[in-house]
Amino acid sequence: xxxxxxxxxxxxxxxxxxxxxxxxxxxxxxxxxxxxxxxxxxxxxxxxxxxxxxxxxxxxxxxxxxxxxxxxxxxxxxxxxxxxxxxxxxxxxxxxxxxxxxxxxxxxxxxxxxxxxxxxxxxxxxxxxxxxxxxxxxxxxxxxxxxxxxxxxxxxxxxxxxxxxxxxxxxxxxxxxxxxxxxxxxxxxxxxxxxxxxxxxxxxxxxxxxxxxxxxxxxxxxxxxxxxxxxxxxxxxxxxxxxxxxxxxxxxxxxxxxxxxxxxxxxxxxxxxxxxxxxxxxxxxxxxxxxxxxxxxxxxxxxxxxxxxxxxxxxxxxxxxxxxxxxxxxxxxxxxxxxxxxxxxxxxxxxxxxxxxxxxxxxxxxxxxxxxxxxxxxxxxxxxxxxxxxxxxxxxxxxxxxxxxxxxxxxxxxxxxxxxxxxxxxxxxxxxxxxxxxxxxxxxxxxxxxxxxxxxxxxxxxxxxxxxxxxxxxxxxxxxxxxxxxxxxxxxxxxxxxxxxxxxxxxxxxxxxxxxxxxxxxxxxxxxxxxxxxxxxxxxxxxxxxxxxxxxxxxxxxxxxxxxxxxxxxxxxxxxxxxxxxxxxxxxxxxxxxxxxxxxxxxxxxxxxx
Numbered sequence: 001x002x003x004x005x006x007x008x009x010x011x012x013x014x015x016x017x018x019x020x021x022x023x024x025x026x027x028x029x030x031x032x033x034x035x036x037x038x039x040x041x042x043x044x045x046x047x048x049x050x051x052x053x054x055x056x057x058x059x060x061x062x063x064x065x066x067x068x069x070x071x072x073x074x075x076x077x078x079x080x081x082x083x084x085x086x087x088x089x090x091x092x093x094x095x096x097x098x099x100x101x102x103x104x105x106x107x108x109x110x111x112x113x114x115x116x117x118x119x120x121x122x123x124x125x126x127x128x129x130x131x132x133x134x135x136x137x138x139x140x141x142x143x144x145x146x147x148x149x150x151x152x153x154x155x156x157x158x159x160x161x162x163x164x165x166x167x168x169x170x171x172x173x174x175x176x177x178x179x180x181x182x183x184x185x186x187x188x189x190x191x192x193x194x195x196x197x198x199x200x201x202x203x204x205x206x207x208x209x210x211x212x213x214x215x216x217x218x219x220x221x222x223x224x225x226x227x228x229x230x231x232x233x234x235x236x237x238x239x240x241x242x243x244x245x246x247x248x249x250x251x252x253x254x255x256x257x258x259x260x261x262x263x264x265x266x267x268x269x270x271x272x273x274x275x276x277x278x279x280x281x282x283x284x285x286x287x288x289x290x291x292x293x294x295x296x297x298x299x300x301x302x303x304x305x306x307x308x309x310x311x312x313x314x315x316x317x318x319x320x321x322x323x324x325x326x327x328x329x330x331x332x333x334x335x336x337x338x339x340x341x342x343x344x345x346x347x348x349x350x351x352x353x354x355x356x357x358x359x360x361x362x363x364x365x366x367x368x369x370x371x372x373x374x375x376x377x378x379x380x381x382x383x384x385x386x387x388x389x390x391x392x393x394x395x396x397x398x399x400x401x402x403x404x405x406x407x408x409x410x411x412x413x414x415x416x417x418x419x420x421x422x423x424x425x426x427x428x429x430x431x432x433x434x435x436x437x438x439x440x441x442x443x444x445x446x447x448x449x450x451x452x453x454x455x456x457x458x459x460x461x462x463x464x465x466x467x468x469x470x471x472x473x474x475x476x477x478x479x480x481x482x483x484x485x486x487x488x489x490x491x492x493x494x495x496x497x498x499x500x501x502x503x504x505x506x507x508x509x510x511x512x513x514x515x516x517x518x519x520x521x522x523x524x525x526x527x528x529x530x531x532x533x534x535x536x537x538x539x540x541x542x543x544x545x546x547x548x549x550x551x552x553x554x555x556x557x558x559x560x561x562x563x564x565x566x567x568x569x570x571x572x573x574x575x576x577x578x579x580x581x582x583x584x585x586x587x588x589x590x591x592x593x594x595x596x597x598x599x600x601x602x603x604x605x606x607x608x609x610x
Contacts, residue, residue, distance in 0.1 A: 005067045006054035006116060011047035018124050019043050022169055030163035036153035046126070046152040053115045053129060057381065059391055060240055060272050068112055073236045073268060075110045076226040083226060086110075088117035089125065089171070089203070093221060096196060096204040098177075098214055101225035103394045103428070104269025107207035110225065111175045114205065118171060126152065126170045132188070133179035133341055140184075141191045145172070165199035177208035179341060179393065182424040183496065185213050189511065190491050192217060197490050209428075213508050218489075218515030227266040230255075236271060253278050258286035269392060289405070289436045292398055296324045299377040315376070316368035323372060326362045327379070328403035329355045335400050335429060342389040393428070401432035412437070416444035423501040439582055446575040450568065453502040457565050466554055469561075470546045473510075476503040482514055482548060484541040487526050489518040502568055506561065513560055514545060517552050525551050 023037040036042035055065045076085045079093060086092055092114075101107045115127035130144045146156040154160055164170045172195070180188055195202065196219045208214050215222050228236065233254055234247070241247045254265065254274070261284055265271050273295055278284050280298045285291040297320055316323055333354045334340070339347055352366050374380045374388065383389050390396045404415050419426040433441045460472035473480065476499055483491035492511040499507055518526065529551040530541045549557060 005069055006051050006120065008044065008047045008051045011051055011119060012044055014120060014124055015047055015050075015126075016043050018169060019046065022164070022167060025167070026163055029157055029159035033155040033157050033160035034153075034163075042153045049151045050119050050126070053112055053119070053127065056109070056112065057391075058272075059269065059378075060276070068109070068116055071239050072109060072113055073106075073232070073239055075106055075113070078224045078226055086114070088121060089114055092205075092223065096220050097206070098220045098222045099205060099207045099225065100210055100215065100222050101207070102209060102227075102267065103397075103431075104267040104392065105225050105227070106268045107209075107225065108175050109268070111173050111205065111207050115173050125168070126164075127173050128170060129173045129175065131179075132174050132176045135180050135184050135188060137181070137184060141174075141188050162199065165202040168201060168203075171203040171205065174204070174206045177206050177214045178212040178428075181338070181340065186493065186496060189213060189217050190493070193219070193490055197485075197488070211427075211505070211508070216509050216512035218512060218519070228268065228271060229266075233265075233271065236268065237275060240272065240275060250275055250278055253284055257284040260287055261285065261291060264288060269394065289402070292402065293324075296320070296327075296377075299379060314368070315371040316364040318362060318364050318372075322362055323369075325406075326355060326359065326364070326369065327373060328399045328406070329358055329362075331396050331399040332403040333358075334396060335425060338425065341393045341396060342383070342387055345386050345388070348388045397428045398432050401429045401436060404429070404433060405437040409440070412440050413444045413448075416441065416448070420445055420449040420500050422498050423504045424498070427501070439579070442575045442579050446572065447579060449500060450502065450572050453500050454565065454568055454572065457502065457506075457561065457568075461558065461561055461565065464554075464558065466549070469554055469557060470549065473545065473557075477507045477510055477545075480510065480545040481542050482518065482545060484518075484526060484530075484543065486539060487523050487541075489515055502564070506564055509560055509564070510545070513556050514548065517548065517556050521552055 019037050019042075023031070023034050026034050036045075054068045056068050056071070057065055058071060060071070074085050074087070076083050077092075077099070078084075084091060099107055099110060101110075111129065115129045118125040118127045128145060128148050130141075130148060132141075132144075134144060135141060145161075149156045149161070154164070177188075192204070192206075192214075195204065204220075206214055206220065214220065234251060237247050237250055241250065254262075257274075261274070265274055274284055274291070277291065277294050277298050281294055285294050314320070314323055316326075318326065330351060333351050334343065337351065337354070339351060343351065348370075349366060352369060356363050370388075374382060378391060379395055380388050380390050404412060407415065419430060423430075430441070430445070433445075456472065456475075460468045462468065476497065477494040478497070480492070480494040482489050483493065492514055494507065494510070497503070497507070526541070526543075527536075529543050529547045530536065532547050532551070533543050535541050535543070
C-alpha cells in the first residue's frame with residue numbers, strides 16, 4: 001500500500017483481523033485491559049488515532065494538512081557501508097535503532113513514513129509514535145506511552161504492556177531525542193534502558209541529531225540518514241512543483257548558485273527553503289546569512305508579492321527589519337530561559353515581555369506580533385489551544401544565532417564565554433554561529449576556552465595515573481554510579497552539570513563505556529566492586545564508577561579519553577590556522593588601504609646663468 005492515502009476507514013478494514021487476534025490471545029489482566037478491542041467501536045478508535053500519522057504540515061504549505069504519501073521523498077540510510085532506501089520496517093536492521101540526521105534532514109518525516117508503512121503492511125504493526133519534545137519534568141516517557149495507549153483504548157498496566165510488547169505487534173517510535181530538555185535526558189535514558197531490559201522483544205526506534213546522548217546508550221545501533229545530493233534535487237522538487245517548466249527553472253538556478261549555498265543544500269529542509277526563496281526573489285542569495293535574511297522577508301510576502309501593487313501592513317505595526325530584529329531577540333530569549341521549541345501561552349507572553357524590555361524601541365502589541373509570526377509568516381504554529389511551536393527547531397536556533405551575530409564585540413565575547421560553560425543550552429545555535437559569525441566564534445569560543453579544557457584533560461592522562469583520571473571524572477561527572485539488578489548493569493546515573501563542551505562530550509560517552517565494560521565483566525568482578533563499596537547483595541547494587549574502574553581496569557576509559565583529546569586537538573589547530581589566515585588578510589587589507597609609499601624625489605638644482 002505504498003503511496004496510499006491513509007484513512008480511518010481503510011485502517012479499520014486493515015487492522016480488524018490483527019486486533020481480533022491480539023484480543024483472542026490475551027489472558028488475565030491483559031485481556032481485561034483490552035476489552036474495548038472486542039468491539040467495533042474500539043477498532044474504529046484505534047484506526048482514527050493511527051490515521052493521524054498520515055497527516056502532516058510542512059514548511060512548504062504550513063497552513064494545510066496534507067497526506068504524507070503526497071509529499072514524502074524516500075530517505076536513504078547508511079547501514080554499515082551500504083546505502084539503502086527504506087520502504088518499511090523490514091528494510092531496517094534488527095534490534096533497537098537510533099535514526100541519526102542533522103537539522104532538517106527529514107528525521108520526523110522518516111519516522112512517520114516507517115509508522116505509516118507499519119499499519120498498512122499485510123501483517124500490520126501498531127506504531128506507538130511519540131514526539132519527545134512533549135517531555136518535561138512532570139511528564140515522563142512512561143506517561144506519554146500511557147497517553148498513546150489510552151488513545152487506542154488500552155489501559156497501560158504492566159500486564160497489558162508486557163503482552164503487547166512481546167507480541168511483536170507493537171513498536172515504539174520516539175521522535176526528536178535532541179528536543180528533550182537537558183534536565184530530563186538522564187531519566188529518559190534510564191527509562192529506555194529499563195524498557196529494553198524488561199521487554200527485549202519490543203522494537204524501539206529513536207530519531208535524533210548527532211551527539212545527543214542517546215547514541216552512547218547501550219543496546220542501540222546508530223543508523224545515519226543520507227544527505228541529499230544533486231541527483232536528488234529533481235525528484236524531490238517534483239513533489240513541490242509539478243509543473244515541468246517551473247521545476248527546470250529552479251533546477252537551473254540551483255546548478256548555478258554560489259558554492260557556499262550549494263554546500264548547505266544537503267537536507268530536505270534547506271532545499272525546500274531555497275526553492276521558497278527562489279520562487280519569490282528569482283535568485284538564490286550567495287551567503288548563508290543573506291539567505292536566511294531573504295527567507296524572513298519571503299515567508300511574509302511569498303503570496304503577496306505576486307499581486308501587483310500589494311504591500312502588506314504588518315499587524316505589529318513594525319517594519320520588516322524591525323520585526324525580524326524583535327523575532328531574533330525573542331528566539332534568543334526563548335533559548336536563554338530554557339523554553340525550547342514549544343511554549344505555552346503564558347510562556348510566550350513572558351518571553352515577549354522580556355524581548356520588549358531589552359529593546360523598548362521595538363514595542364508593539366503582543367497580539368500583533370503573534371499574528372505576524374504565527375498567522376502570516378507561519379514561523380510558528382498553534383497546537384491546540386495553549387501551545388505555540390516553532391515550525392522547525394532550526395528556525396529558533398538560527399534566529400537566536402543571528403541575534404548574537406548582531407551584537408557588538410564586547411557583548412559577543414561575553415556571550416561566547418557564557419555559551420562555553422552552558423553548552424547544553426546553546427549547542428545547536430553555536431553550530432550556526434560557527435558559520436555566520438565564524439571569526440568571533442573562533443576567537444572567543446574555541447581559542448579562548450578549548451586550550452584550558454584540553455590542558456585539564458591532558459593533565460588527567462599524563463603518566464597514566466589512575467588517581468588523576470578518577471579526579472577528572474569526579475570533576476566533570478560527579479557522583480557517577482552504575483546500578484545493577486542480578487549483576488546486570490541497568491542504569492548509569494550522574495549529577496547533571498553545566499559542563500563546557502569538551503567536558504560534556506566526555507560525560508556523554510561514559511554511560512556507553514561502562515555498559516560495555518560491565519557487559520564483559522565477570523560476576524566475581526562486579527561482586528568485588530560492590531563489596532569495596534560495602535554492598536554484598538546480588539539482587540540490587542549501586543556501585544560508584546571509581547570502584548568499577550579500580551576493579552575492571554582503566555583501559556577503556558583511557559582509550560576513549562585519548563581519542564577525544566586527539567580529535568579536539570585537531571579541531572583547535574584548524575581554528576588557530578583560520579584565525580591566523582584572517583589576521584593576515586586583515587594586515588594585507590590595511591597595507592592596501594595605506595596605498596603605495598611616495599617615491600623620494602631628488603632635489604632640483606637651479607641652473608646658473610652667467
